[in-house]
Amino acid sequence: MTSLPSLREQLDAHGLSAKKSFGQHFLLDLNVTRKIVRLAGPFEGRSVIEVGPGPGGLTRALLESDAGKVVLVEKDPRFIPLLGELDDGTGRLRIVEGDALKVREADLVEGPAHLVSNLPYNVGTALLIKWLTGPWTPHALTLMFQKEVAERVVAAPGDDAYGRLAVISQAVADARIVLHLPAAAFTPPPKVASAVVHLVPRADRPDRETLKRLERVTAAAFGQRRKMLRSSLKPLGGATLCEAAGIDPEVRAETVDLAGFLRLAGALAAG
Numbered sequence: 001m002t003s004l005p006s007l008r009e010q011l012d013a014h015g016l017s018a019k020k021s022f023g024q025h026f027l028l029d030l031n032v033t034r035k036i037v038r039l040a041g042p043f044e045g046r047s048v049i050e051v052g053p054g055p056g057g058l059t060r061a062l063l064e065s066d067a068g069k070v071v072l073v074e075k076d077p078r079f080i081p082l083l084g085e086l087d088d089g090t091g092r093l094r095i096v097e098g099d100a101l102k103v104r105e106a107d108l109v110e111g112p113a114h115l116v117s118n119l120p121y122n123v124g125t126a127l128l129i130k131w132l133t134g135p136w137t138p139h140a141l142t143l144m145f146q147k148e149v150a151e152r153v154v155a156a157p158g159d160d161a162y163g164r165l166a167v168i169s170q171a172v173a174d175a176r177i178v179l180h181l182p183a184a185a186f187t188p189p190p191k192v193a194s195a196v197v198h199l200v201p202r203a204d205r206p207d208r209e210t211l212k213r214l215e216r217v218t219a220a221a222f223g224q225r226r227k228m229l230r231s232s233l234k235p236l237g238g239a240t241l242c243e244a245a246g247i248d249p250e251v252r253a254e255t256v257d258l259a260g261f262l263r264l265a266g267a268l269a270a271g
Helices: 007-014 029-039 057-066 078-085 122-135 146-153 162-171 208-223 238-244 256-269
Strands: 045-051 069-073 095-097 111-117 140-146 173-181 194-201
Touching: 007 057, 007 078, 029 057, 029 078, 029 111, 029 140, 029 173, 029 194, 045 057, 057 111, 078 095, 111 256, 122 140, 122 146, 122 162, 122 208, 140 173, 146 162, 146 173, 146 194, 162 173, 162 208, 162 256, 208 256, 238 256
Parallel strands: 045 069, 045 111, 069 095, 111 140
Antiparallel strands: 140 194, 173 194
């Protein structure tokens, strides 16, 4: 990687800049991308999937690491030739042009794999939900989000940021913020700060049917978060559902912990 031109030089050589429609904000400081990769690892030879690599700052750090195969999923065709310049011909790097919301990760890698990405801002939450609740389970996820989204992932009951994303994320994985980055770290700078979240799927995560019920319960409960559960959950059983789950129907969703929501999901199945 040391023999390559700088990321800015590569962008200039290819006449490339970030596209607002793709939610692109590039990390060009290789010291930062290397730090993110250190926080994500060790990989111990496992494959890594990176979504939205853009000019490849994080890709370079991944290729310097102990990762096995590095699979890039890039929707913007403008960056495919530039990313191809990182290929040393060993077969370790694979570049897939496509929409990460539609690709089947199991077709890209064999065995346990990590996800490490500076996610496009406009699809970060949707991708996280896909990876947490879909049929393919990553070994671990280290993902850059807008700070507000990162805080929603790790929030606890009673926090302003506590909601559906926190409940679903924490039902499936242990999640923590491992790095904060100011807007000035990116090119072009976004309007908000960012943060990196590291998630490790739990061995006792709910099965897919339970997760579907959990999504229904949290959608209803937080869709009207100002209301008491007996009202917000009325379409699903209201007070009767709450009592079956051992939850006070007079409380609001923001006060119910993960265990409580899992009991609600269980009661929904029993009903």
